[in-house]
Amino acid sequence: MCRYLSALANGRACLMRVLPPVIVLLILALIAFGGPVSRKQTAQVSLGSHEYSYAERFRASEGGKTLARACGNCHSNQTNLPWYGHVVPLSWWIKKHVREGRQALNFSEWTTYSARRRFDELESICGVVSSGRMPPPSYRVLHPESRLETQDKKLICAWAANETEHEQ
Ligand code: HEC
Numbered sequence: 001m002c003r004y005l006s007a008l009a010n011g012r013a014c015l016m017r018v019l020p021p022v023i024v025l026l027i028l029a030l031i032a033f034g035g036p037v038s039r040k041q042t043a044q045v046s047l048g049s050h051e052y053s054y055a056e057r058f059r060a061s062e063g064g065k066t067l068a069r070a071c072g073n074c075h076s077n078q079t080n081l082p083w084y085g086h087v088v089p090l091s092w093w094i095k096k097h098v099r100e101g102r103q104a105l106n107f108s109e110w111t112t113y114s115a116r117r118r119f120d121e122l123e124s125i126c127g128v129v130s131s132g133r134m135p136p137p138s139y140r141v142l143h144p145e146s147r148l149e150t151q152d153k154k155l156i157c158a159w160a161a162n163e164t165e166h167e168q
Contacts, residue, residue, distance in 0.1 A: 027087075052076050052107040063159025067107075067125070070135055070146040074101030077108040082142070097136075115167055122164045126157040 053072065058064040073079055074097060085094045105121055113121070128134040130153055135146045148156070 051078050052110060053078060055110075057110075057159075057163060058107065061155075061159055061162075063155040063157075063162075066148070066152050066155050067159065070148060070152070071105075072107060073143070073146075074098050074135075074139070075105045075107055077102070077106065119164065119167050122160040122167070126160045129153050129156050 052058055053068045053076070058068045058072075068076075079098055081091075081094065084090050105124075110118065129148060135143070135148075140147050
């Protein structure tokens with residue numbers, strides 16, 4: 001390319017000229033590549049008022065709202081990806097996490113779970129929150145809204161206890 005720009009015969013000057021546009025192109029390609037992956041993911045998402053967060057158990061109590069806020073991004077079909085969630089290779093890593101999170105526990109499928117499974121999940125929810133295992137530490141760093149104070153953990157456990165009572 002620089003061969004044609006005789007004024008830039010110097011290799012270093014040539015590199016400085018060519019490098020910035022190449023980097024920009026590379027970033028654009030990564031975003032373009034990451035886009036379809038995440039769009040496919042959000043396609044399963046927009047269920048409007050049928051979404052879990054409109055259900056009374058997640059809307060009508062502080063515990064339920066705290067769960068939706070701190071856990072819903074990975075444990076429901078309602079996933080809001082941050083801008084970097086559209087850029088490979090990060091988008092692959094995030095997508096895998098969300099897939100595994102939904103498999104373990106999906107609030108959007110809560111009503112389709114057996115009573116036995118709901119019972120087990122309710123027990124786990126209070127446990128993983130109290131021990132600080134969930135939300136995962138790496139997630140908490142980037143999502144301040146997911147950090148739980150002692151009070152929030154109590155609300156979640158109270159919510160789980162209340163739901164458990166309803167299951168019986
Ligand atoms: C960054 C995504 C993410 C967030 C946010 C998140 N989780 Fe998870 N969760 C996962 C993944 C991935 C797994 C499966 C792997 C594992 O068990 O560590 C999981 C597993 C679980 C499990 C099953 C544990 C078991 O015994 O197998 C429970 C219960 C759970 N999460 C509850 C929660 C609760 C409650 C919150 C919110 C306070 C939350 N999670 C927030 C990703 C997430």
